[in-house]
Structure formats: C-alpha cells, structure tokens
Amino acid sequence: MKDPSQNIGLVLKEIRFKRGLTLDEASKLTGVSKAMLGQIERGESVPTISTLWKISTGLKLSFSEFLSSKKQDSEVIDINALEAMFESDGKMILYNVFPFNPFLGFEYFYIKLLPGAYHQASPHNSSCEEYITVTKGVLKLIVDENQYILKAPSAISFRGDKVHIYSNPYEEEVIFQNIIKY
Known part of the structure; x- marks a missing residue:
C-alpha cells in the first residue's frame, strides 16, 4: 500500500498553482514557513499532523484531501x-x-x-x-x-x-x- 504522505507535496503544489499563490502568500495564509512549504512540495519533508492542519485550515481545504491518493490522468466511467x-x-x-x-x-x-x-x-x-x-x-x-x-x-x-x-x-x-x- 502506498504511503499517503507521499501525496501531500503534490497536492499542496497543485492547489497553490491553481490558486496562483506564491510560497510567500501560502505561508502568510497558513502560518507555515515558506521554507517548510517548499520542502513539503519537493517531498523533502513530511509535515506533522499539526502542520498539515495549519496548511489545510489556511488554504480552506479538508485535511483528508492531502491524504487521498492522486487521481489518475484519465478515468473511464461506465x-x-x-x-x-x-x-x-x-x-x-x-x-x-x-x-x-x-x-x-x-x-x-x-x-x-x-x-x-x-x-x-x-x-x-x-x-x-x-x-x-x-x-x-x-x-x-x-x-x-x-x-x-x-x-x-x-x-x-x-x-x-x-x-x-x-x-x-x-x-x-x-x-x-x-x-x-x-
């Protein structure tokens, strides 16, 4: 089973880009340092639960959104x-x-x-x-x-x-x- 924490950086980066936020702006919204956000996005650091709560609250996202597996590029629906x-x-x-x-x-x-x-x-x-x-x-x-x-x-x-x-x-x-x- 894939470790869901590996997806956190990808989700964070995708959300930040979709909203047009710089690392500095995301830092101000979340209260998490710009350096830490960058490390999380690059997969160099796995945030603590407390840090992840700050990020999800600051970006107004559900906590679980960061832990769910990344959706495939394509999906066939019957x-x-x-x-x-x-x-x-x-x-x-x-x-x-x-x-x-x-x-x-x-x-x-x-x-x-x-x-x-x-x-x-x-x-x-x-x-x-x-x-x-x-x-x-x-x-x-x-x-x-x-x-x-x-x-x-x-x-x-x-x-x-x-x-x-x-x-x-x-x-x-x-x-x-x-x-x-x-």
Missing part, C-alpha cells in the same frame, strides 16, 4: 454503472458523472427524460451558467418565459439564476448532457 437519481415520477433519470469539484468549478450530468417527463429546476446562484447538449430526441426547455425546442444534435447555454424547466412532451426518450459551471 455511466450505466453509476447510481441513478430519479425525478418527475421516475421519468427523469439523472447520472452525476463528474460531481462538483471546487477547483474545476463545474459538475457534469448525463440525463434521460422519458416521455411525459417534466422537471422545474430552482434558480441557482447568479454566477452559475448551464450548458446543455441534446444527443437524442427533442428537449423542450423553458428558461424564464422563453421556450426552446432542442432537437438532437443541438446545444444551448443560459444563466442558471433563472427558473428553468426541462420537459419531454414527445413519444421518444430524450438524452442530454448538462454542465453546470459555477
């Missing part, structure tokens, strides 16, 4: 093997393929609408955008007062802070992908 969520009396089948990740800022859903499906989504926060790509069937989408008929293959984007309704008043199943960007 959507049919994912646990489905059901809405609209079981006529809307939603698969959360890529759950929300605060570093990436989006989540991805694979959605099936059976004939007769109707789902009204609550408005999201004002900085949210939705991207829909219809790959099978015809999706009836209402955003605020605007109605869109999206026949596969077609796509649309809209601000998520509006009331939006997904429906399938037709006889054929609808399949669409939904990316929500925060």
Whole structure:
C-alpha cells in the first residue's frame, strides 16, 4: 500500500498553482514557513499532523484531501454503472458523472427524460451558467418565459439564476448532457 504522505507535496503544489499563490502568500495564509512549504512540495519533508492542519485550515481545504491518493490522468466511467437519481415520477433519470469539484468549478450530468417527463429546476446562484447538449430526441426547455425546442444534435447555454424547466412532451426518450459551471 502506498504511503499517503507521499501525496501531500503534490497536492499542496497543485492547489497553490491553481490558486496562483506564491510560497510567500501560502505561508502568510497558513502560518507555515515558506521554507517548510517548499520542502513539503519537493517531498523533502513530511509535515506533522499539526502542520498539515495549519496548511489545510489556511488554504480552506479538508485535511483528508492531502491524504487521498492522486487521481489518475484519465478515468473511464461506465455511466450505466453509476447510481441513478430519479425525478418527475421516475421519468427523469439523472447520472452525476463528474460531481462538483471546487477547483474545476463545474459538475457534469448525463440525463434521460422519458416521455411525459417534466422537471422545474430552482434558480441557482447568479454566477452559475448551464450548458446543455441534446444527443437524442427533442428537449423542450423553458428558461424564464422563453421556450426552446432542442432537437438532437443541438446545444444551448443560459444563466442558471433563472427558473428553468426541462420537459419531454414527445413519444421518444430524450438524452442530454448538462454542465453546470459555477
């Protein structure tokens, strides 16, 4: 079994770069010296639990994020093997393929609408955008007062802070992908 402490430096460096932080800025946020942070990133030093708590608290991350194994560069996901969520009396089948990740800022859903499906989504926060790509069937989408008929293959984007309704008043199943960007 791989020692999880080997991953700490990689995670720290990745987070620091994604946030555009220098070692000096990360040091000020965490209360851990710039030299120590550099040693941890290079794998020259394994932090104590106390030091790791300071880093995770200062960077507003979970402690366990530093200890989890680094994700592979690629991952194949069998959507049919994912646990489905059901809405609209079981006529809307939603698969959360890529759950929300605060570093990436989006989540991805694979959605099936059976004939007769109707789902009204609550408005999201004002900085949210939705991207829909219809790959099978015809999706009836209402955003605020605007109605869109999206026949596969077609796509649309809209601000998520509006009331939006997904429906399938037709006889054929609808399949669409939904990316929500925060």
